[in-house]
Amino acid sequence: MGFSTCRIYQNHRSPTRTATKPASPTPATTGRGRVQLLAQKGEIRFRSDVRAKKDQQLCLRRSIVCVVALRLGLRPSEQFRLRNNRGGRSVEKIFAWEGDTLRAGQPIVELDASELHARRDLAEAQINTAIHDADSQAAQLEFLRDDARRQQDLLKRKVVSPNDAERAGSSARAQEKNVEAAKMRVTQARAQLADIDAQLAEMQVTAPADSVLGVLSVKVGDVLPANREVATLLLTNHLWVRVYVPEPWLGLIKVGDSVRVRVDSFRGKDFEGTVEQISRQAEFTPRNVQTVADRIKQVFGVKIRLPSDDDHLRAGMAADVYFPNVK
Structure with missing residues (x-):
């Protein structure tokens, strides 16, 4: 079974700049010196499991840093920023507060009219x-x-x-x-x-879709200029995770496959995900991502849809993805 471990970062912030060293400084970890140098510079964060074999191959447990976001329409995004169209008006009423669950069309702020x-x-x-x-x-x-x-x-x-x-x-x-x-x-x-x-x-700023009010940027009495940001919404209708897998895995993963996802907050609980998209073009590992094998090797992005009706999952959680077809 193929395994990828990933961390979900909310608001697209960079991962925490710490590093975990391999458990055993055996000759099998041939890239250890380079890894330690990068870790001292605070550039990466990753975990790896290495088995000592004759050919010093990496084990099937692979560690990949990944990003989870929320999707609105065809454009992946975990946030939607609401702005007022007309300037020079003050905030008269506030109908929702940070953390509230909103429905499409529900008013958030009303301006003086x-x-x-x-x-x-x-x-x-x-x-x-x-x-x-x-x-x-x-x-x-x-x-x-x-x-x-x-x-x-x-x-x-x-x-x-x-x-x-x-x-x-x-x-x-x-x-x-x-x-x-x-x-x-x-x-x-x-x-x-x-x-x-x-x-x-x-004069009413409303939620464009089902969402959660993440940040309320105004208060009653504020006079807003045109195009001023009023609120930031977290869109919860679609939750997905993108992982980067090595080329040998491509023949074992296809769109529609079911995968298991686990998060640290609910140990032992499996969430079912579905492979939604596989990148058709290879890419170098992103700057904030390190594979165990080597940074310069190319990988393929795999997008996995997660259940959106489960209230347990949150943007920012650490997640482990298991590919059952990768043996």
Whole structure:
């Protein structure tokens, strides 16, 4: 069974700069001198298990430092920073605090919008006035149309002159334009109200997805400039770990394979992970990662999805990954 040990770092911070020496200074640890030199410089942290064999090969237990993060959409990220779009406004209300679990759309902070509420009341009054005027114009149009029809009947009986009948018809046609103008004023007033509602919606900073409020950067009364960071969210919908494995393991690992993951906080408890992605291109071991064999050797990144519905796992935990197909 293949084994990788990794450490999860929250907020993308670098690993603790300490080093653990091999248990036994036997000739099997041929790279020990270089390892100690790097450790003294505070550049790496790793663990290794070495078995003394004739060919001095590394044992199947391999130690790799790795990073665990949270994913939002297609871009891996463990954090999402919320910012306000409009500057010059103060914080009026706070609905959530650090550590709270948030649902998508749940408000976190509300900015002062007293003048917007006043403008909204005015817009509603203008809508009511425009609707009342449109109704009056429509009623007047019906009256003028009836009068035009009556004048036409009287004209047929030669009771009124043709000029009177034509005048009544012209009045009805002119009123039709007045009705259209009144309807346009109603539409315009409603558009103004919708614009104000959109601005009011921006006064509330809400969670874009299910998450945990990691950092609240403001307090009530703060006046915020535009694009000021308000809160930092930890997205919990997808949890994954990336490990780096040597080339000989590639033939034994494929997408969809199940792996076992253990964390130091829950010893003896296995979490099931799934291989989600295998890098198609080799890469050198990242700067903050050391393999037991040699730094200059190339490795392949393997992305493993972890259960997101388990509340035990946290970003920053140390984790061990077991590949059952690697014998």
